[in-house]
Amino acid sequence: MSVDLLLHLQQEVRRLFVAGSALAEGDLRLSKMVPSLRRIGESAPVFNRLADAAEGLLFASQADSSAKLLELSTLLSAILHTQGKTDVQGNPQPVESEGLQLSTDLTYRRLYPLLIALTTKGQGRLEQLRQSFEDRSFLDLRVVPAICGALDDVYAEIPDFVQEKMIPEIGEAAIPVLRAGLNLQGGKGDARRLKLLYQLKGDSVLELVKQAGSAGTTDLKIAAIELLGSYSDQEGFLLEQSSEKRREVRQTAFYALARLGSPKAIDRLLEAAMSKGGELVIEPIQSCDELELHRRIILKAEQELSRYIELEGKDRVSAIGLLYTYIRCLKGRGHALAGDALPLVKRLLHTEAFIVADTEAVQEAAAELLLELNIEEADEFGIELHTRYKRKFIGYSFQAAYRRLTPSELYDRYAQDLKGRSASAKSLQNALQSIVREQAYQGNEKAYVVHEGAWDSRWIHVFAEQDLTELVCVFCQEEDREITSYLTSKLKERARIQDYQTLSVLLALFRVGYKNATELLMELLRSQGQRTFYHIDIRLQSMIASLPKSYAPELRDIAGNMAYESVKEQMIELIEALEAAPDAAAEERGNGVWEWIKNKMS
């Protein structure tokens, strides 16, 4: 009772604090409270003091009012602070403990940044997670809820990392938190939770997964379908989902069916490929390991080709569409299906009536498939296409020929076609470049040069003649006066330290041991090493590292004038490595430094 009165008084005092004590004189609501205070004051003297203080305020002059209000409120606040309630509502129940045995020993300086990375937005968070993962400091009880919460993060790399690395490592301890956080009507984060629960608990959450599949939102449905794809008894459910309204769900179901590979699944995939939205099922079909499906598709394609030849107008257009779908379905399976697919491809590319503008895309797909078959008979057919249809397929023909002919045969057959600016010359160049790209630039160790002995040595002159600089550079295997003069003339035309081609040319000159190569490099560094130099290309690094030691002082001068701090530091490191190298034979030293640099970077 009396506490309620105090709280009431507190409300009035607070009101006066907000309104200002200047308005307190004779305040009605406050004066109404005085008698009740006095009444209780008879038994509890402190209420009398409150009543005195309240009256003091009510009768105070404006100037005194603030002091009086403070007096009253100080007394009231002190009393209220002794009246704090600690009762609880309802009947307390024991906590349902999850019984995790994780410790809480991580110190503040390591825990706090991790929690911040998991619970806020901003940059540098993934790096923090990686670090905590590496030193295993994320295995702390206080982090588990935050880690599971990060599955909902909008910056996809964070939930990816959490899902793939951290939670599997936490293992069973994450299950209760995941389970508590899972909402079947939720979004992507909940789909991740479902997958993790399945990953951690296996078949025991199958019911939950089924529930998500039938009643969840799109994201959860997709996750559930993916998980159920490996259960053959779920065939009915998957078939049903493959006709779902939502595209994403349908596609996931197709993938799951392709994985299942049962007769009914194959029927359904084939049916889907034949229907209007066939586009959607192409990739799932490509992923299917049951080649029976692809063979049936080849048969279908043969039929469509016949229909194409026979029909006209609208029907013809639909035949083209289906053919296009079918042929793309075979992608990635060409070699395995070579025997079945070759007759189809041959027939397609031999049918004069088919090589028209309308079917351009199908022709390309068919030609690509032809290359993919990768058997002698197919490549021979490819080579034959060389001059047909106004050299339309010369690129494919060249690629087939590269596999089957000797270098000199290849050169003799195609070199003349490279010249000029015709469409066929361009497509031949593109084909050539795609082979070169594979040889020179792919893999961990980029070589920037084509395989030795794989090409006829005459090619390089054709390239120089056609001014295909990049090709000249990668074909440059040994010193040749004509070629070096071509390359040096290129440098004279245009030399930029940040330019890809400039560096390619220099690298080629270094490779063949051109005597002025070092001087050309120094020239470039001298003239352009200061301003526009904001990145040292790896090729440039290798060239600097192979310079003779005597250049070190001058390189230091150049480095001293560099505007970009990071480039300068890198440069100095290179120079130091150069200086530190022993005075062995020039070549050996160059290699030694280069090895050291690569070591340092890895």
Add this chain to the structure above:
Amino acid sequence: MNLLTEAFIDQLAPNAGAMKNGRDLVKKNSFQVLRIAEDRTLLFGECKGSGKEPYRCSVDFIQQESPVSRCSCPSRQFPCKHALGLMYAFALGKPFEQAEIPADIAEKREKAEKREEKKKAESAEAREVAPPAKRKVNKSALLKKMNAQLEGLSLLEKLVLQTVHHGLGGIDKQTIRLFEDQAKQLGNYYIPGAQAELKELVLLLTEEDNKEAVYTRAMEQLIRLHALVRKGRSYLEERLADPDSPQDTETALEELLGHAWQLAELRELDRVKRDAELLQLSFLSYTDKARGEYVDAGWWVDLHDGTVHMTRHLRPFRAAKAMKEEDTVHAVVQAEELFIYPGDGNARVRWEKAKQREAADADYSAVKSLAADSYADVVKAVKNGIKNPLSDRNPVKVVAFTAIEKVVDGYTLRDSHGKHLPIASTIMKAPQRLEEILPLLPAEDLREQAVLVMFRHDVDTGRLEVQPMSIITERRLIRLLY
């Protein structure tokens, strides 16, 4: 040095960044030379930096518990990342080559030894001659200072009264700017504590959201300021009348006005406890905007009598970069001299020299046995404390519980008499959520244990609540904060 663990090195590091950088140096193989003295008291080596010359760094373990690091790099952090890296390299088992102690370090050691000897001789001498002379106080300066303080308090009072007169509802941007100016002016009157309390009020009033909650807090703060003015004035007037009277050490009044206690003063006032053993129960680092500093706060229990003390390491924004960030401490600290600051409630403590030992089960049991087991008594003591407007509004205590239980709107603690303490999780802000962590704990940790709690009286609801900071069982400490 054989005890050189990664955790120990982490403790030495001035901040989290230095830990990472030190480790990265090891990972990147930046140490070209790693050497160790034959008697295993010195690590030294060379580390590649950005310059031409490598940095030469060393860590001297001649005093096991406080290694001395030296480095030729220009960093102002001690130990720098190179010295830390050197230690991490050792802890991570990199090969160290045995070598002679370099001449320059031998020389430095000798000098340090001499210094130490000289100091010892001096103190022995001093002890023989006479007890340390009382520090002299310049009386006229003191009088002048106290007069200025009184003047400052009057200024503050005027401001408080004016605010109450016009009401909180009428405060606009212009008034706030005026307050800010006044707060700045208060800087001239030797009452930085009072100045900070005023700044706190200004910060409160500039808060944009939830005006209603702000009003209540602002009202409380005005009451506090008013009390500070009154108590401060009567205290200062008393001392002015009798300048020889001692400083107040019963309450935290001196500190509230802004006095920074020096260890020598505390020693003079005999606020020293010898050979104290302390166990850190909780740690938190937060930003005190009003005072312009980061605060690393630790809550420690005295293993002998169960008192809960606080350590507060203050890192002013301006100097924060060069200062060591404190961290969670797991070990038991054995302080030679424990300095206890004046004040009621969880008195602030500090120590200069201390050893550490690993915390054992016996220590946890000791804390548990010292926990208060009657909530009625604890609550009474807490209420008695917080009714004083100048007291610490959030006292911290170790209490025993028979169970942590779930209620409609959260959790509650129950003692052996069936009394409850409602749990709140918003007294201290942290990214981890108490209500998510509690149910994850093993059932036995939620029954018959002790817990470190912070109290809060919620003025709006009239409820007294607690936030658990750590649970103490016989075998471990479960840190809910840090």
